[in-house]
Amino acid sequence: MSDDFAIRTKGLRKVYKTGFLRREFVGLHGLDLEIHRGEVFGLIGPNGAGKTTTLKLLMGLNRPSAGEAWILGEPLGSLEAMSRVGFLPERPYFYDYLTATEFLHFYGQLHGMPRDLRKRKIEELLPLVHMERARDTQLRKFSKGMLQRVGIAQALMNDPELVVLDEPSSGLDPMGRMLIRDIVRTLKQQGTTVLFCSHVLSDVEEVSDRVGILIAGELREVGTVEELIGERALTVEVTVGGLADPDGLPVAPTRTNVRGHHVFEAPDHETARALVQSATARGGELYSYLPRRESLEQHFMDEATAVERLAREEAAR
Amino acid sequence: MIRIWAIALNTFREAVRDKILYSLLFFALLMIGGSVLVAELAIGEYGKIIRDVGLAAISIFGLLIAVFVGIGLIYKEIERKTIYTIASKPVPRWQFLVGKYLGLLGTLGTEVAIMAVAYLLVLQGIGAGITGAMFPAIWLTFMELAVVTAVAILFGSFSSPMLSALFTIGITLIGKMSPELVALGKKADNPALESLMTAVYTVLPDLSRFNLRSEASYDMPVEWEYVAYATGYGAAYAAALLVLASIIFRFRDFK
Numbered sequence: 001m002s003d004d005f006a007i008r009t010k011g012l013r014k015v016y017k018t019g020f021l022r023r024e025f026v027g028l029h030g031l032d033l034e035i036h037r038g039e040v041f042g043l044i045g046p047n048g049a050g051k052t053t054t055l056k057l058l059m060g061l062n063r064p065s066a067g068e069a070w071i072l073g074e075p076l077g078s079l080e081a082m083s084r085v086g087f088l089p090e091r092p093y094f095y096d097y098l099t100a101t102e103f104l105h106f107y108g109q110l111h112g113m114p115r116d117l118r119k120r121k122i123e124e125l126l127p128l129v130h131m132e133r134a135r136d137t138q139l140r141k142f143s144k145g146m147l148q149r150v151g152i153a154q155a156l157m158n159d160p161e162l163v164v165l166d167e168p169s170s171g172l173d174p175m176g177r178m179l180i181r182d183i184v185r186t187l188k189q190q191g192t193t194v195l196f197c198s199h200v201l202s203d204v205e206e207v208s209d210r211v212g213i214l215i216a217g218e219l220r221e222v223g224t225v226e227e228l229i230g231e232r233a234l235t236v237e238v239t240v241g242g243l244a245d246p247d248g249l250p251v252a253p254t255r256t257n258v259r260g261h262h263v264f265e266a267p268d269h270e271t272a273r274a275l276v277q278s279a280t281a282r283g284g285e286l287y288s289y290l291p292r293r294e295s296l297e298q299h300f301m302d303e304a305t306a307v308e309r310l311a312r313e314e315a316a317r
Numbered sequence: 318m319i320r321i322w323a324i325a326l327n328t329f330r331e332a333v334r335d336k337i338l339y340s341l342l343f344f345a346l347l348m349i350g351g352s353v354l355v356a357e358l359a360i361g362e363y364g365k366i367i368r369d370v371g372l373a374a375i376s377i378f379g380l381l382i383a384v385f386v387g388i389g390l391i392y393k394e395i396e397r398k399t400i401y402t403i404a405s406k407p408v409p410r411w412q413f414l415v416g417k418y419l420g421l422l423g424t425l426g427t428e429v430a431i432m433a434v435a436y437l438l439v440l441q442g443i444g445a446g447i448t449g450a451m452f453p454a455i456w457l458t459f460m461e462l463a464v465v466t467a468v469a470i471l472f473g474s475f476s477s478p479m480l481s482a483l484f485t486i487g488i489t490l491i492g493k494m495s496p497e498l499v500a501l502g503k504k505a506d507n508p509a510l511e512s513l514m515t516a517v518y519t520v521l522p523d524l525s526r527f528n529l530r531s532e533a534s535y536d537m538p539v540e541w542e543y544v545a546y547a548t549g550y551g552a553a554y555a556a557a558l559l560v561l562a563s564i565i566f567r568f569r570d571f572k
Contacts, residue, residue, distance in 0.1 A: 016572075059405040062570040083407040093397040095327065097334040109323035110406040154402060 006162045006193035007035040011067035014053050027053040029217045040184060040194045042208035046304050050217040051197040052090060055166050059087050072161055086155030090166040096140035100131055100150050107154040125153040145176040163187055165196035169203055181207050205296040215307045229299050235292045236272035238264045243284040250274045261287055320408050321416040328420020342428055345378035349436050353443055364445040369534040371436040372454055379429055379462045387469025388481035390417050395571055411563035418470050418559060425462045448536040453544045454529035460551035461527035465489050467558035474562040492524035522554050
């Protein structure tokens with residue numbers, strides 16, 4: 001299998017059997033996904049979309065019902081591959097009777113790391129996640145954010161080539177979220193591949209090289225944020241001052257700001273340019289010209305709503 | 318080995334830092350101390366009663382810990398999702414099970430050792446006499462716990478704590494009466510029942526082999542060959558159960 005990919009899946013499928021009658025529920029429909037080495041890949045989707053199922057299959061926590069997958073060139077379930085992977089599950093619960101240092105030693109031991117190396121790595125990781133002062137505190141006294149940070153530290157104990165994070169920003173305050181983004185950026189600079197799921201789409205947009213949108217167990221779209229959002233929903237905010245009468249301009253103003261300047265929302269560059277031309281011809285002065293693209297969040301909401309509508313229509317038929 | 322050791326040490330550490338075990342240990346020590354009072358009330362056989370009640374306390378409280386901690390050992394890891402960060406490491410699932418098992422066994426060994434020391438001190442203190450058979454009796458009590466813990470781990474690897482508790486307690490009770498079951502089958506004069514009882518005896522652990530309480534209480538001699546044989550039987554039985562548990566656990570999904 002090609003070594004260019006940190007993760008590659010082919011028709012990966014998971015069917016759960018639930019209840020007394022063992023009714024089938026498809027958690028993931030034949031996932032085909034390729035994540036390149038050194039890439040930061042964000043997987044987004046609504047609750048129940050199959051994000052966690054995907055990660056559980058990749059991390060060997062669940063067995064696929066069909067399909068194949070390779071992690072760092074090794075087939076799924078390979079212990080060799082798992083020795084080069086770091087994983088932080090969603091809402092992790094850790095052994096709360098351990099101190100932060102004992103906790104990290106434990107996970108280092110699971111990677112077969114000798115004591116000296118573990119000690120050195122712990123000294124390196126605790127400052128990275130801002131936990132130096134809590135090194136001898138039991139995890140039961142940690143806040144949710146501290147648990148998340150020490151959880152990330154355990155995922156990095158083995159200097160992984162691939163880091164998989166399930167909702168790493170969940171329950172974190174803005175400072176905590178910023179720390180996670182910084183860690184992801186640092187990992188990327190070091191050449192580490194990062195796959196992460198998140199509901200905080202602004203974070204995904206900010207740090208991901210590529211994004212996959214998973215809805216109802218199906219991968220709907222994959223691409224860079226620019227590719228996904230494209231130019232199709234570009235708007236331009238234009239602020240013009242000194243206009244006596246905005247009537248008759250190509251676009252009507254949306255509001256007036258505190259300085260009395262008129263603010264317009266042009267649907268595209270062409271209209272915006274025509275607006276600026278007309279406004280300046282009337283003696284107006286251009287104060288700002290801000291192209292605005294659709295956010296990943298808006299795009300995702302559109303996709304999710306469309307899928308939901310289709311499902312409703314199908315159910316009604 | 319470092320991985321099994323890490324998991325075993327962590328399991329031991331969890332038990333040591335868990336206050337419930339201290340309360341169980343407290344009651345066990347109380348019962349050992351209380352055996353003196355019980356013996357005072359009995360007419361004659363003073364030393365025998367103290368020796369018997371003390372050994373019974375070690376066995377009962379050990380079994381309580383083995384069953385109730387053992388059945389929750391795997392379930393808790395899955396329920397709290399702590400298993401996620403372990404199963405995603407380069408740790409084969411059998412090593413996880415063996416590590417958990419050895420960790421609990423270490424805890425039980427420590428508890429038995431503490432109870433045994435208290436028991437021997439009580440006997441020494443009141444001059445009831447320490448018999449030579451007491452040491453193999455205590456050792457085989459520990460081996461019995463090793464088998465029961467493996468039974469609890471086996472059921473805990475695939476079923477809920479409630480079912481695991483029912484199965485483990487059931488097998489422990491049947492295991493303690495297995496020679497009686499075979500005798501019952503022979504007495505019944507029914508070939509089918511006799512075959513059934515023999516099959517039950519063959520498949521389920523014969524825990525009566527670990528019971529040397531009478532020998533210890535009445536100061537009867539115990540052959541070391543017998544102790545070695547019972548130890549080998551317990552170790553082999555526990556190992557077989559762990560192999561079975563590992564096979565089942567290997568295919569388990571963590572939801």
